[in-house]
Amino acid sequence: MPFSTLPYQTGFYRGKVRDVYSIGSDWLIMLASDRISAFDVILPRTIPFKGQVLNQIAAHMLRQCADICPNWLLDVPAPNVSAGWKCEPFKIEIVVRGTLTGHAWRTYQSGSRQLCGIPLPEGLNENASFPTPIITPSTKAAAGHDEDIAADEIIRQQLATPEEYRMICEYALALFERGRQLAHARGLILADTKYEFGKRDGKIYLMDEIHTPDSSRYFRAEGFEEKVGKGEKPEQLSKEFVREWLMSEGFMGQAGQAIPEMTDERVHEISNRYIQLYEKVTGENFIPNPFSEKETVELMKKCAQRLVEG
Ligand SMILES: Nc1ncnc2c1ncn2[C@@H]1O[C@H](COP(=O)(O)OP(=O)(O)OP(=O)(O)O)[C@@H](O)[C@H]1O
Ligand SMILES: [Mg+2]
Structure with missing residues (x-):
C-alpha cells in the first residue's frame, strides 16, 4: 500500500463493490462504491447512489437483526460508509x-x-x-x-x-x-x-x-x-x-462473452430502481448523500479516530 488515507489505517482492500480500510487490528471502515457487479464481473459503468442505497439498507437491516446474533456494525459515519469489527x-x-x-x-x-x-x-x-x-x-x-x-x-x-x-x-x-x-x-x-x-x-x-x-x-x-x-x-x-437484462444480451459472465453496452438511459433506470427499492424496503424517503468525496474522507478519518481512541 503506497500511503494511508485514514489515521490508524493498517490495510486496504478493494472488493468488487466496497473499498475496505483496516483500522488498527480490530476494525474495518467500508465505503460502498457505486460499482455494480453481476455474475461476479464488475460492469463498466457506475450506478449513481447505488453505494448509498446498499449501505443504508444493510445498516437498517443489521440494526433490525442485532438481537439475533452478534454483528459487525458499530457506526455509519456517512450515508455510503459503515464501520465495525473486523472478523476472520x-x-x-x-x-x-x-x-x-x-x-x-x-x-x-x-x-x-x-x-x-x-x-x-x-x-x-x-x-x-x-x-x-x-x-x-x-x-x-x-x-x-x-x-x-x-x-x-x-x-x-x-x-x-x-x-x-x-x-x-x-x-x-x-x-x-x-x-x-x-x-x-x-x-x-x-x-x-x-x-x-x-x-x-x-x-x-x-x-x-x-x-x-x-x-x-x-x-x-x-x-x-x-x-x-x-x-x-x-x-x-x-x-x-x-x-436478466445481461442474459437477454447473451452475457452470463463466462469467458469470451462481451459485456453489453450500458447506455445513459440504462444507467439511469438501474439507479432509479435501486432508489425505489430503498424506499420500498425501508419505508423511508431516500435523501441523496449531501457529502462530497472529500467530505466523506474527512468523516471516515474522524470515525477511524473514534474507533481506536474510543
Ligand atoms: N466485518 C467484516 N470483517 C471482515 N471482512 C468483512 C467484514 N464485512 C465484510 N467483509 C468482507 O469485505 C468485502 C466487502 O467487499 P465487497 O462487498 O466489495 O466484496 P464482494 O464483491 O462481495 O466480494 P469480493 O471480496 O470477492 O470482491 C467482502 O470480501 C466481505 O467478505
Ligand atoms: Mg459483497
Missing part, C-alpha cells in the same frame, strides 16, 4: 432460499433435482415456495465464481467445525425469518439471501451487508402466489433485473 471470515457464503429462484431455478431447469445435497421434488414452477427455507452454501472463491458446496464437504474441507456450522445455520435461519417478517410488513417477499459470517474473540459474528438488493431477492407480495401458480413472472425488486 469463514470461507463460505450461507445462501438461504425460501423460493426456487435465480441460480436455484437455473440449476433445476437444467434438469438437476438436487441443490447442495438437498433433494428437490419434480414439477416445481419458477419461484415456487419451499415448505421451509433451505440453506444452500457456496464457496467464497478468492477469484472467479462461487460454487455450491454440500454441508458435509464444508466439514470435510474444515471450512468450519461441525459446531460452528450448526451455529451459523441456526443464525442464518433466524435472520432469514426476521428478514421475511420485515419484508412482509412492507408488502414484500424476501425470496432468498446470502449471509457471511466470521469470528472475533472466539465468537461467531454476522458480517458484510444483509438483506440488500445485491445480496437478496425481493418480490412484491401482491399477486405473487397467483403469478407463480400460472407460471408467470412475479414482480422483482432486486438486482435480478440487471442479471
